Amino acid sequence: xxVLTTSLKNLAAAISSKKVSxxxxxxxxxxxxxxxxxxxxxxxxxxxxxxETATKIDQRIAKGEKVGPLAGVPLxxxxxxxxxxxxxxxxxxxxxxxxxPYSATVVERLEKSGAITLGKTNQDEFAMGSSTETSHxxxxxxxxxxxxxxxxxxxxxxxxxxxxxxxxxxxxDTGGSIRQPASFCGIVGVKPTYGRVSRYGIVAxxxxxxxxxxxxRTVEDSALVLESICGHxxxxxxxxxxxxxxxxxSINKSLKGLKVGLPKEYFSDxxxxxxxxxxxxxxxAVKKAGAETVEVSIPLTEMAVPIYYLIATSEASSNLxxxxxxxxxxxxxxxxxxxxxxxxxxxxxxxEGFGSEVKRRIILGTYALSSGYYDAYYKKACQxxxxxxxxxxxxxxxxxxxxxxxxxxxxxxxxxxxxDPLQMYLNDIYTTSANLTGIPGMSVPAGFSTKGLPIGVxxxxxxxxxxxxxxxxxxxxxxxxIKELPSVLQ
Amino acid sequence: MSxxxxxxxxxxxxxxxxxxxxxxxSADSTTFGGADNENVTPVSLGMPGTLPVVxxxxxxxxxxxxxxxxxxxxxxxxxxxxxxxxxxxxxxxxISQFDEPICERGHVEYFLDGEIRKVNIERAHLEEDxxxxxxxGDFTLINLNRAGVALLEIVSAPxxxxxxxxxxYARTVRRILRYLNVCDGNLEEGSMRCDCNVxxxxxxxxxxxxxxxxxxxNSFRFVEKAVEYEIQRQIDCKETGEKITxxxxxxxxxxxxxxxxxxxxxxxxYRYFPDPDLLPVRLDPAFLTKVRGELPELPLARAQRFQTxxxxxxxxxxxxxxxxxxxxxxxxxxxxxxxxxxxxNWIMGEMLRELNEARLDMEKTPISAQxxxxxxxxxxxxxxxxxxxxxxxxxxxxxxxxxxxxxxxKGMAQITDTSAIEKIVxxxxxxxxxxxxxxxxxxxxxxxxxxxxxMKASKGQANPEMVNQILxxxxxx
Numbered sequence: 001x002x003v004l005t006t007s008l009k010n011l012a013a014a015i016s017s018k019k020v021s022x023x024x025x026x027x028x029x030x031x032x033x034x035x036x037x038x039x040x041x042x043x044x045x046x047x048x049x050x051x052e053t054a055t056k057i058d059q060r061i062a063k064g065e066k067v068g069p070l071a072g073v074p075l076x077x078x079x080x081x082x083x084x085x086x087x088x089x090x091x092x093x094x095x096x097x098x099x100x101p102y103s104a105t106v107v108e109r110l111e112k113s114g115a116i117t118l119g120k121t122n123q124d125e126f127a128m129g130s131s132t133e134t135s136h137x138x139x140x141x142x143x144x145x146x147x148x149x150x151x152x153x154x155x156x157x158x159x160x161x162x163x164x165x166x167x168x169x170x171x172x173d174t175g176g177s178i179r180q181p182a183s184f185c186g187i188v189g190v191k192p193t194y195g196r197v198s199r200y201g202i203v204a205x206x207x208x209x210x211x212x213x214x215x216x217r218t219v220e221d222s223a224l225v226l227e228s229i230c231g232h233x234x235x236x237x238x239x240x241x242x243x244x245x246x247x248x249x250s251i252n253k254s255l256k257g258l259k260v261g262l263p264k265e266y267f268s269d270x271x272x273x274x275x276x277x278x279x280x281x282x283x284x285a286v287k288k289a290g291a292e293t294v295e296v297s298i299p300l301t302e303m304a305v306p307i308y309y310l311i312a313t314s315e316a317s318s319n320l321x322x323x324x325x326x327x328x329x330x331x332x333x334x335x336x337x338x339x340x341x342x343x344x345x346x347x348x349x350x351x352e353g354f355g356s357e358v359k360r361r362i363i364l365g366t367y368a369l370s371s372g373y374y375d376a377y378y379k380k381a382c383q384x385x386x387x388x389x390x391x392x393x394x395x396x397x398x399x400x401x402x403x404x405x406x407x408x409x410x411x412x413x414x415x416x417x418x419x420d421p422l423q424m425y426l427n428d429i430y431t432t433s434a435n436l437t438g439i440p441g442m443s444v445p446a447g448f449s450t451k452g453l454p455i456g457v458x459x460x461x462x463x464x465x466x467x468x469x470x471x472x473x474x475x476x477x478x479x480x481x482i483k484e485l486p487s488v489l490q
Numbered sequence: 491m492s493x494x495x496x497x498x499x500x501x502x503x504x505x506x507x508x509x510x511x512x513x514x515x516s517a518d519s520t521t522f523g524g525a526d527n528e529n530v531t532p533v534s535l536g537m538p539g540t541l542p543v544v545x546x547x548x549x550x551x552x553x554x555x556x557x558x559x560x561x562x563x564x565x566x567x568x569x570x571x572x573x574x575x576x577x578x579x580x581x582x583x584x585i586s587q588f589d590e591p592i593c594e595r596g597h598v599e600y601f602l603d604g605e606i607r608k609v610n611i612e613r614a615h616l617e618e619d620x621x622x623x624x625x626x627g628d629f630t631l632i633n634l635n636r637a638g639v640a641l642l643e644i645v646s647a648p649x650x651x652x653x654x655x656x657x658x659y660a661r662t663v664r665r666i667l668r669y670l671n672v673c674d675g676n677l678e679e680g681s682m683r684c685d686c687n688v689x690x691x692x693x694x695x696x697x698x699x700x701x702x703x704x705x706x707x708n709s710f711r712f713v714e715k716a717v718e719y720e721i722q723r724q725i726d727c728k729e730t731g732e733k734i735t736x737x738x739x740x741x742x743x744x745x746x747x748x749x750x751x752x753x754x755x756x757x758x759x760y761r762y763f764p765d766p767d768l769l770p771v772r773l774d775p776a777f778l779t780k781v782r783g784e785l786p787e788l789p790l791a792r793a794q795r796f797q798t799x800x801x802x803x804x805x806x807x808x809x810x811x812x813x814x815x816x817x818x819x820x821x822x823x824x825x826x827x828x829x830x831x832x833x834x835n836w837i838m839g840e841m842l843r844e845l846n847e848a849r850l851d852m853e854k855t856p857i858s859a860q861x862x863x864x865x866x867x868x869x870x871x872x873x874x875x876x877x878x879x880x881x882x883x884x885x886x887x888x889x890x891x892x893x894x895x896x897x898x899x900k901g902m903a904q905i906t907d908t909s910a911i912e913k914i915v916x917x918x919x920x921x922x923x924x925x926x927x928x929x930x931x932x933x934x935x936x937x938x939x940x941x942x943x944x945m946k947a948s949k950g951q952a953n954p955e956m957v958n959q960i961l962x963x964x965x966x967x
Contacts, residue, residue, distance in 0.1 A: 321582020
């Protein structure tokens with residue numbers, strides 16, 4: 001068993017049956033991380049308590065105590081999630097010194113399941129970006145080709161798993177920030193139904209869209225992680241009071257009777273042929289497993305990116321107001337030049353603390369909510385959002401799963417799009433709809449481009465119907481899973 | 491033109507701090523008196539990733555108040571973010587309610603100058619309080635203990651026309667809030683805040699004048715004074731052709747005038763939008779029915795009942811219903827003594843005087859309602875005289891003892907035994923034979939002298955009526 005590439009399921013079993021110790025496993029992953037992080041910059045901060053926690057797990061296993069389903073498994077956590085006593089930056093200078101006195105519910109639940117937090121992963125600043133190039137802590141690189149982006153915003157979490165620097169990881173997905181880097185890095189990533197996973201303790205970008213979810217090497221592993229973090233949380237009013245199924249135990253690879261929808265708007269000319277081919281490979285696999293495909297239509301698809309950027313930036317402009325240098329985080333140095341007034345205090349602190357993409361979005365959102373523009377922008381976007389949701393509900397009356405590309409093309413080169421925000425935003429055309437409508441989505445590997453870059457396909461289902469994603473995803477990975485580490489790292 | 495040609499239009503915005511044990515969106519305690527920044531958690535500090543969760547008790551308090559203010563309670567109400575930067579506003583936005591407030595379209599009635607008047611309530615919405623900034627020299631200290639405490643903002647229609655009406659309306663709302671036990675209504679400490687919107691227009695003009703908002707008013711007397719000053723100021727402006735600007739003005743009680751806030755501090759576009767962290771509040775009819783069923787009798791209804799059921803004068807009824815505890819106390823005394831007017835007199839007279847002198851609330855009176863009723867019963871049954879009763883009352887105030895015990899231990903019982911009084915009269919007449927002779931000789935003015943002597947001999951305990959009777963018959967000879 002290669003500890004670094006084996007599935008979470010196998011690793012957890014090996015640890016709890018004492019074939020390998022959690023400490024040994026953790027040491028190996030720490031070693032791999034130390035070796036490669038200088039190149040990949042997947043982690044911002046390592047957890048110096050990881051080995052200690054692993055030893056404790058080993059002791060509990062030795063005593064025959066019951067341990068959780070993730071016992072001893074090293075995980076990487078996106079730096080959007082607060083970790084008690086461990087610096088949490090959201091990729092921003094404004095939080096470069098922030099050590100939370102509390103943990104996100106997701107982190108608490110992972111710890112309860114026995115997982116070991118290896119470290120905090122790099123990301124676009126406040127998750128605003130699609131390439132992990134907007135981080136204050138440097139860009140992350142794609143393990144399959146170091147000149148390419150790992151995707152974003154959860155690029156560090158995706159790169160860490162792809163590079164054997166963690167067995168699985170947690171990301172957040174506001175407009176595709178889990179699915180797109182999963183696709184670019186050749187691993188599985190799941191954005192659960194909105195309301196499945198508590199947002200408590202996760203730095204807010206756009207509250208009505210944000211949802212945390214897993215990255216892993218296999219579909220089943222994502223199910224295992226998701227089972228551990230899902231469920232109602234009384235600290236988050238928007239979590240749903242619905243049961244959490246044991247998806248991992250219910251994966252059914254026979255797709256007989258399943259209808260798979262192919263939305264015609266997702267297969268337009270914008271789609272690059274190589275990506276189209278990857279999607280076709282996935283479609284073939286599900287057909288072979290007994291599924292039937294139907295063409296469906298989501299006419300409002302072209303509106304998804306515009307309304308996404310109105311709603312997400314509006315909410316962000318308000319969510320980011322708390323970073324004012326008053327109570328925590330970065331504060332400009334006023335010792336030599338004291339602020340003349342309150343406005344200067346804010347301007348200097350926030351001016352220094354936020355990067356340009358974050359500023360751009362705060363300005364956009366502030367504008368969209370301003371009196372005189374609210375009706376035309378924010379309110380109108382919310383109306384279109386409701387219509388889009390209805391179109392998806394209609395689609396899911398005709399099929400159970402939608403298959404589509406994740407992006408129009410595989411990973412792009414570092415620096416290629418960072419100066420062209422519009423081009424960067426268009427990266428999200430296939431992914432934002434799931435966030436706007438609240439439905440779950442998955443990216444699962446479907447082969448490589450000729451340049452050797454992984455390409456994923458996106459699976460979508462109706463609200464709370466994640467089981468369909470795990471079933472269909474498992475079928476696709478049977479023939480298309482990537483089992484080895486990228487050659488650069490071997 | 492004279493001032494009489496002008497009419498003021500006044501509306502009030504009352505912020506009531508709700509008496510819930512925890513804050514509106516977090517579990518932080520709301521008890522005060524602790525150290526600065528003690529009642530805070532990551533949620534009320536607005537730390538990254540923390541989320542608000544609505545306190546159910548706050549919703550109940552708002553509904554209770556809304557029903558008492560005759561409001562329509564929305565089945566679905568929505569929390570919205572009011573965005574503005576201020577150091578004592580941790581999140582950079584205040585969670586409030588905007589276009590879907592929990593209570594709408596109500597009214598209250600109050601009594602002024604012999605008549606019932608009505609003020610419409612436009613809305614009452616929930617919001618969180620901000621913290622407190624203490625500016626000191628070149629730095630500012632922030633205390634966030636208050637940040638996140640639940641406020642209910644009660645917005646009246648511009649239905650008032652005089653400073654007296656404004657003050658009486660504010661008192662009425664306070665009275666209701668205190669009856670409902672949802673707010674302690676302390677203007678001085680800021681648990682109730684009263685902002686007044688004032689404009690003036692020519693009498694008969696249907697169009698409203700430019701509105702000015704008055705803040706920093708911390709007593710009902712100042713509501714009256716601030717509004718009065720502002721009306722005068724605006725009329726002066728109109729008379730001299732000066733333009734009235736829409737602005738917020740602060741009231742300075744020591745100078746008794748209002749002055750404009752720096753306009754920079756209020757040039758806000760709050761960018762309200764529904765808070766995506768909170769679901770709409772949905773109330774089911776069963777909950778409303780339950781809260782409605784638990785509402786206490788409200789002050790005005792109670793005053794009217796005191797008039798009809800106890801035959802009290804209007805004045806008494808309003809004084810006695812100003813506080814729920816006072817009205818409760820009165821009702822026990824009135825019923826137990828079977829003499830409501832006497833109960834009213836004792837409470838409005840002796841009791842309130844002693845309470846005021848000792849600066850005590852009704853709840854803290856050392857005299858139980860039953861004991862006061864006993865005292866009235868003793869007067870009515872002539873066990874003690876009204877004059878003696880006042881001494882007994884003072885003793886009750888000091889010792890909290892039942893009046894019977896006090897009367898007994900001090901030998902204060904009234905002498906109503908005919909033979910005992912006859913004996914004293916005989917003794918007095920024997921000791922003053924010349925006077926008896928003078929009286930019988932026509933100096934009837936000496937009667938008062940004899941009464942005085944008898945009362946003195948009885949240590950004031952002889953029943954005065956009986957003394958009169960017996961003296962008269964005995965002096966006739």
